[in-house]
Amino acid sequence: MSQYLLRRLLIAVPSLLGISIILFTILALAPGDPFGELATNPAVPPEVRAALREKFGLNDPVYVRYLRWLMAMSQGDWGFSFVSRVDVDVLILQRLPTTLIVIGASQVLALLIALPVGTYAATRPYSLFDQVANTLAFVGFSLPTFFTGIVFILIFSVTLDWLPFVYRSEIDATGFAFVWGHIKQAIMPVAVLGLFQGASWTRFVRSAVLDVVRLDYVTTARAKGLAERVVIMKHIVRNALIPVVTLVALQMPIVFGGAIVTEQIFRIPGIGSLLISSILANDTPVIMAVTFVFACLVILFNLIADILYGWLDPRISYR
Amino acid sequence: MDARTAEPLLEISGLKTYFKTDDGTVRAVDGVDLAIGRGEVLGVVGESGCGKSVTAHTVLKLIQMPPGKINDGRILWQGRDLVPLDLEEMRKIRSKEIAIIFQEPMTSLNPVYTVGEQIAEVVREHEHASRREALDRAVEMLRLVQIPTPERRVHDYPHQFSGGMRQRVMIAMALSCNPKLLIADEPTTALDVTIQAQILDLLGEMKERFGMAIMLITHDMGVVAETAQRVVVMYAGRVVEEASVEELFDRPLHPYTQGLIRSIPRVDRAADQRARLEAISGTVPSLLDPPPGCRFAARCKFATAACTQAAPDLREVEPGHKVACILY
Numbered sequence: 001m002s003q004y005l006l007r008r009l010l011i012a013v014p015s016l017l018g019i020s021i022i023l024f025t026i027l028a029l030a031p032g033d034p035f036g037e038l039a040t041n042p043a044v045p046p047e048v049r050a051a052l053r054e055k056f057g058l059n060d061p062v063y064v065r066y067l068r069w070l071m072a073m074s075q076g077d078w079g080f081s082f083v084s085r086v087d088v089d090v091l092i093l094q095r096l097p098t099t100l101i102v103i104g105a106s107q108v109l110a111l112l113i114a115l116p117v118g119t120y121a122a123t124r125p126y127s128l129f130d131q132v133a134n135t136l137a138f139v140g141f142s143l144p145t146f147f148t149g150i151v152f153i154l155i156f157s158v159t160l161d162w163l164p165f166v167y168r169s170e171i172d173a174t175g176f177a178f179v180w181g182h183i184k185q186a187i188m189p190v191a192v193l194g195l196f197q198g199a200s201w202t203r204f205v206r207s208a209v210l211d212v213v214r215l216d217y218v219t220t221a222r223a224k225g226l227a228e229r230v231v232i233m234k235h236i237v238r239n240a241l242i243p244v245v246t247l248v249a250l251q252m253p254i255v256f257g258g259a260i261v262t263e264q265i266f267r268i269p270g271i272g273s274l275l276i277s278s279i280l281a282n283d284t285p286v287i288m289a290v291t292f293v294f295a296c297l298v299i300l301f302n303l304i305a306d307i308l309y310g311w312l313d314p315r316i317s318y319r
Numbered sequence: 320m321d322a323r324t325a326e327p328l329l330e331i332s333g334l335k336t337y338f339k340t341d342d343g344t345v346r347a348v349d350g351v352d353l354a355i356g357r358g359e360v361l362g363v364v365g366e367s368g369c370g371k372s373v374t375a376h377t378v379l380k381l382i383q384m385p386p387g388k389i390n391d392g393r394i395l396w397q398g399r400d401l402v403p404l405d406l407e408e409m410r411k412i413r414s415k416e417i418a419i420i421f422q423e424p425m426t427s428l429n430p431v432y433t434v435g436e437q438i439a440e441v442v443r444e445h446e447h448a449s450r451r452e453a454l455d456r457a458v459e460m461l462r463l464v465q466i467p468t469p470e471r472r473v474h475d476y477p478h479q480f481s482g483g484m485r486q487r488v489m490i491a492m493a494l495s496c497n498p499k500l501l502i503a504d505e506p507t508t509a510l511d512v513t514i515q516a517q518i519l520d521l522l523g524e525m526k527e528r529f530g531m532a533i534m535l536i537t538h539d540m541g542v543v544a545e546t547a548q549r550v551v552v553m554y555a556g557r558v559v560e561e562a563s564v565e566e567l568f569d570r571p572l573h574p575y576t577q578g579l580i581r582s583i584p585r586v587d588r589a590a591d592q593r594a595r596l597e598a599i600s601g602t603v604p605s606l607l608d609p610p611p612g613c614r615f616a617a618r619c620k621f622a623t624a625a626c627t628q629a630a631p632d633l634r635e636v637e638p639g640h641k642v643a644c645i646l647y
């Protein structure tokens with residue numbers, strides 16, 4: 001097991017190197033210049049601009065810049081933002097927890113919806129519950145988050161005035177009010193992301209459970225005289241979870257992508273909005289670092305999926 | 320041994336199990352009568368789709384309901400009718416009193432649990448044994464079904480066993496609570512011929528040891544001849560003949576049974592004496608809208624106009640030999 005983990009982590013190194021090369025090249029070839037703004041600023045003389053470009057090595061060929069970035073990166077130096085003049089790692093660490101909390105909570109919500117609803121629907125196929133759940137799931141994953149997000153804001157913030165629609169990282173309160181303030185502003189983004197994911201996973205859980213329900217070993221389990229609850233939880237859901245786990249883990253990149261949009265709508269100061277603002281400002285060190293963090297997270301979730309997969313299915317061995 | 324003198328262990332009468340489909344009602348089991356005595360081995364034969372498996376699954380109510388439904392009939396288990404029982408009451412009978420093993424050992428075991436856990440689960444359910452005791456019983460059962468080094472194999476997963484070994488595990492699981500009846504639903508069909516013989520031998524040994532009755536469902540007349548004491552022949556959802564094994568092979572009465580026996584390959588005769596294997600011409604009638612009268616009539620050489628009028632009843636024409644045919 002530990003050998004398997006070590007090997008998987010070693011395999012991740014070339015993948016990450018490859019990803020970073022591609023990212024860096026695309027960013028270098030893309031139009032736009034981090035000092036473009038300075039060019040239009042009459043207060044900055046051209047020779048200062050040239051000196052700055054020279055200082056940051058922007059005139060070197062792409063591969064030299066990449067190698068310099070890689071050397072610095074491997075020593076823990078992520079560079080610093082051209083725009084906010086703050087170290088990139090500090091910037092990311094400020095933003096990452098918010099994103100992880102919002103995404104994490106929404107995924108938990110999605111699973112809390114998908115697992116029971118999908119299972120219950122599949123054990124009573126074509127019942128009223130199944131048909132209602134199916135219809136709602138269909139509606140749920142057909143509506144994009146940027147649409148439901150705005151609808152939620154209109155209803156719960158503008159009309160009803162129950163929830164704030166601007167996310168604040170600083171809340172002027174202490175104790176319970178502080179915690180409640182954080183929860184309150186997280187409700188809408190978490191619900192929008194969670195319901196969307198939950199809807200598509202419900203359909204997936206339902207079909208995974210339906211696949212297992214008809215298998216011979218389920219009949220064996222019933223023939224043993226086990227209670228229906230035990231048959232469902234132990235012999236059906238456990239087996240149906242195997243493909244669901246793969247799906248959940250493999251959808252993580254899409255989830256992060258969706259979170260970027262949601263963060264924009266709700267003004268969440270997370271890593272997604274950091275990425276958007278840095279792209280708009282041509283702030284290459286930040287873009288590079290954030291996309292790289294995303295790549296790491298995706299690889300991490302794939303690894304977690306493989307480990308869970310092996311834990312759920314003994315036919316898969318870590319060799 | 321004679322099921323007719325003592326009260327039978329299981330007595331099925333007039334059983335009708337229908338399935339609702341989009342095309343109409345499939346009469347999979349349409350008026351089946353059969354009985355099994357204590358410690359008896361009853362063979363149930365017939366070709367695919369004749370309703371023998373559905374009959375067996377109906378006894379334990381393992382058919383999907385809906386679309387399946389027991390429309391009529393009684394299933395008397397030691398004098399008590401199982402048809403009206405709810406799921407909670409059926410659970411106490413499943414595996415504890417009537418156990419079942421299936422055709423496909425490769426898919427009958429749950430791939431994600433060890434075989435020990437799957438056997439122990441039955442013991443825990445019915446005897447409220449502790450985890451330790453149940454696992455010890457699993458080891459003991461695996462030893463009885465002749466799995467080598469059972470104390471090690473008990474922690475293995477199904478995919479680490481071959482087909483024949485998995486069927487042994489299924490037998491161990493089925494017998495772990497010492498049931499009075501074992502329903503073996505085509506237990507050897509999916510196995511190699513050599514393994515088939517081993518499994519049949521094992522079933523015989525287990526019967527010696529535990530003394531349970533066996534309802535052996537098969538389409539293989541050879542398996543019946545070797546294992547059963549009494550035989551029920553089914554055709555298109557009904558019983559057409561019932562007799563002791565010797566009687567049935569010596570003097571088959573129903574034209575369908577005669578056809579079945581003639582279609583067994585004989586290698587014990589010299590090649591020049593061997594007749595060409597005789598097949599029963601025609602196909603099984605649809606159970607969606609079965610013809611009135613005898614269901615075998617369309618394929619029967621002896622059929623007369625009367626055969627298509629009314630279905631013949633299963634009548635005892637000689638002591639212990641019943642047949643449903645107007646010829647007798």
